Amino acid sequence: MPPETKIVIKDFNFYYQSVQALRNISLTIHPREIFAIFGPAGSGKTTLLKSLNRLTDLMFGTRHTGTIFLDGANIHGPQTSLTQLRRQIGMVFDLPTPLPLSVFDNVAYGPKLSGATQKGRLAEIVEKALRSAVLWEEVKDRLHTSALRLSGGQQQRLCIARILALEPEVILLDNPCSGLDPISTASIEATLAELKKSYTIILVPHTVQQASRVADRAGFFLNGEVVEEGPVYQIFTRPKDKRTEDYVTGKFG
């Protein structure tokens, strides 16, 4: 495992009004690995993800303590551009969320907003992103039809292509396969394996099995805390904490 770090989370606490959603999170994410965050519902996984690209800034009445570093820079620091941060850290949500636009316009949305406006350049960007998301072959003949007509699995890959078009460094995926059939799930997982070669990926898996299939390292989340983290083979076969063992073996869920 390369010794450099991509994202460092240090003593991070997050509060929704008076409810504390994240407690003393300290994690290190390495470049070009797939890190899975797993645990029961409501344990703060989505909140952590949204804190990484500061989507939490959109909510009112939240506050946090602690720091998050991306490539050594504090993401809450004054020099950090919010829009730039969100292009560097892209996010795919649990339900496919195509915008009510054509396939092409969906993928081109991010680049257009960040200034790339020449038609030729946009077409290149869109094709490259769709190829990386393993969607190009399926949509190349209907780039200008509505994205709402694609199947669930295709829409989700479209969402991946959307963020790839911005050439991010980190990709966050919050339960991306939750509404998808097994075939679509398999294709997304295959895409992730390909993407790992160039991007750092943080994934909230649908099941523990998905994490063990796809991820390199994993962290177990319970009630807003990281109970333990480590390489996948170790966490799922010889977990150090009893709570992790109970969850992984299905004693609670």
Next chain:
Amino acid sequence: MVYRTRYITQGIAKVLIWLAALSTIGVMVLILFQVLAEGLPVLHLRFFLDSPKSMGREGGILPTIVGTFALTVVAILFATPLGVGTAIFLREYTRESRISRLIRFGTDCLAGVPSIIFGLFGFVFFVIYLNMGWSILSGGLTLAAMILPTIISTAEEAIKAIPPSYREVSYSLGGTRWQTVMHTILPSALPGICTGILLSVGRSIGETAAVILTAGSSLLMPTSLFSPIRTMSVHFYILAREGISLKMAYGTGAALILLVLLVNTVANWLLNRYIRRRA
């Protein structure tokens, strides 16, 4: 038996209610039928293209058509940016707070102000104080103030109907707040906003009290924004009340009804198409 009485009561109630509903439609049909029946024969091409002669006893109503159109355009031009901007601010740039509650209260109050008060206001503010005189501009600005609440509330409803996920997606792709509004919110809210605009157009066309006090009642073709004009509804009112020409009054009234019917039908069609798309 008590059992029977209940059903007798229900039967009577049912009859009365059907009567009420039918008479409501009946009266409306009567009103429209009366004016259209007498007025449609008056409507021929010359009626729309000619200017009035001898105070409206003969000729056509072209200047009033131009006046109605000009006044409506001015009103929409001023009210739409202000109204949509208010809606965008309320829904995208702030959350429920004292400011937003105050703004909403002001909008609701404005919606309840009667048209004659708008007429008095427009007269003293635009015609006299700002020295615009009786003009298209004075009338249009007064109408803009009248339709502002409608535009604000329909725009707000349209924006409210947009799924929150669209916003999340736009922000997560690096969009700024304004970019999100321009590229995602406004395009999606456009049909609803247009419906509000059309409803306001319909209202402007029929508005008389405020217009007569601010745009004047000149029968001449307007030459600039500062020309006084007479709108179709004002012309209709004057013809009817002064007893100038019943035939011309019917004709103008029929034209007025047709115009309002057209605008409202388009607005409803747009509303239905918009609702169906959302559902």
Next chain:
Amino acid sequence: MEIREKVIEKLLLLIAFSSIAVLALITFFIFEQGLPLIWKIGPKAFILGQKWIPSKGLFGIFPMIVSSFLVTIGALALGIPLGLACTIFLCEWSPPAVGTVLRPAIQLLAAIPSVIYGFWGLIVLVPLVRNYLGGPGLSILSGSVILGFMILPTIISISEDSLKALPPTYKAGALAMGATHWQTIWRVMIPAARSGIVASIILGMGRAIGETMAMIMILGNAVKMPSSFLDSARTLTTNIGIEMGYASGAHREALFATGVILFVIIMLLNSLAIFLSRRRSS
């Protein structure tokens, strides 16, 4: 880029205050023009005075207040039963096909300009009243009938919303206890939707008191205290509408003063309606 965003935010904040600004301007100018005269004559003399003779400097608006009140009561006497009946019809008792015809028809009723209503009243209703009931025909009765139909859409649409907003358990529960459909509507649902229906009535009242053009055409022009529903009369609104065209000096100020009284009455009514409907939805 960041500066542009900040500028846009401040601009939108400014724009958002436009409705309040307009309301403030209206309030200011109406009061500025009308209040001095009320003060000069004395509020009691103005509001309770029964003589309106501009040429002699007499400005008492009590007859207009009474006429506004009478016309509105008459309109409500027609509008409330008819409005409730149509609402019940739409919500509970019409086959869906009829509803799709009736609802747009009611919207159309709302869109028809008031001058058309006034015209029809003048041509059809006024002679009817004159021939069958006596009097000049241009009367408070005629005005009430027309006004009643004009406020129907307001009452119907808001009452319909409140009936529809009731939890379905109200109806289901009553029916399950053996009540007839009518009993359920009349004794359970309508009382439960009471505050919304009352709000709609108050809004309808505001609309009725504020109506000008149709009333000018139908009520006649009598400046005296009305003694029956068949009398001609002048409301606060028609007072302004009829004379504004040629008034000047103190006369014009008096018309603005009439506007002040009208404005205050309507603002009170509408605030009540807004308060009631906000309370309902919270």
